[in-house]
Amino acid sequence: MKNLVEVKNIKKNYGKNEAVKGISFNIKEDEILGLLGPNGSGKTTTIGMLLGLLKPTSGEILINGQKLEGNRIEILEQINFISPYIELPKKLTVKQNLTVYGKLYKINNINERIEFLSEKLRLGRLLNNITGELSSGQKNRVSLAKALINEPKVLLLDEPTASLDPEVGDFVRSFLEDYKKEKKISILLASHNMNEVTRLCKSILMMKDGIIIDKGNPEELINKHGRKNLEEVFLKLSRSKNELN
């Protein structure tokens, strides 16, 4: 499997504050990489750099073999993002929002794509509803549809199931698993839900204070640290001093 995402020693400083201190990792196609870490560990900054919203102070990011620096537009056509902290315009209907983003991502058969996604994400009856009037779970599925409108090769997920009830959360996780398997895409999942990470991710990066302090698959990490589950590993690493980079 080839690497769709290659991050090479990226650093990000905000003035004297070093938010990310030189991290490297790869994400293969058909892989979900979990990105864990306490608040302020540098996860959002890392995602911001992968999206081209933040310029790394140094280092290099390659998406599908192309350098992000200098190829931002071509790369943005191949990636997408979902976060509970960003929303779609509330006054537009679901279909209008998806059409707008279909146009922005230059999708040829927008209606077919919307039909496909609405079927997969159970949005059929919501297409003509006002986005701002939907429930959290429905909004989340609409955001997911927007994030998949361009058939991204790389999907960045920041807390994709935060504030969802267990049923909707489970639906989203199952959908992501199936979609990743079917389309062989790469997913970076930043989450504080350890059960979700254990279920979806074969490999995990643990970040703290801007560096990667540990990595491996969930089982390896649990055994290595002699804990019962990933949550306990997270707590141990969050409270300890940095172990490795």
Next chain:
Amino acid sequence: MYGLFLRHFYLITRSFPRVLDLVYWPTIQITLWGFISNFFATHTTYYNNAVGVILTCAILYDFLFRTSIGFNMLFLEEIWSRNFTNLFIAPMKIGEILTSLVATALIRALIGLIPAVLLTSPLFGISILDLGIFLFFLFLSLYLFGITLGILVSAGLLRYGPSFENIAWSTMFLLAPFGCIYYPIEILPEVFQKIAYLLPLVYIFEEARNILINQTVDMQNIYYAFLWNGVYFVLSIVLFYYSFNVAKNKGTLINMGE
């Protein structure tokens, strides 16, 4: 009670645009209305033979105001709806974002302008079309300056975040005293006149009055209006790109909070 006071006090003292906002509204209002009063007190017969000059200038100024605010609103809507990040991770060049906003702002301004133009005739017996073919040049010049201001404010929003929003609402008022919308430039103190001559507005409104009152056309005014518009438009584009790069360094694009 003190806690609520502190909440707003901290917000104001941490944001230069908010402090500026508090200071310049009263200053601008007093300056603008001071010049208008001064003009009417000393030139009571100036508008005697040209009923509707003030109304025509008001419509022209409103077009400028709508264009500029319309552009800012489009940008602010994305921040308010928390859609800003979605927009900036879509594969759009900065030039494409600006072009689409410029075109949409024009449509918004025209939607507001057409009823105003149509109403002046039956209500006041005045037609802005009296300005003839040159009306097109004046509107084009105002539109260019309106979107230039819009781009400058959007650059500020990118650079400083939503706290720059108050500036977005008040740029037009800040320039109004120097624009000589309702009075000739001679009414301004000499120092202000020097500043006013650096803006396209003074040439546009001087020319509108010239056409309506003297029934003549001074092409030099139209030329200078376009010249200054070109200069400011290019500067605004450069500043927008600069602000985008600063925002990418500072992280403003992913942190559009207070």
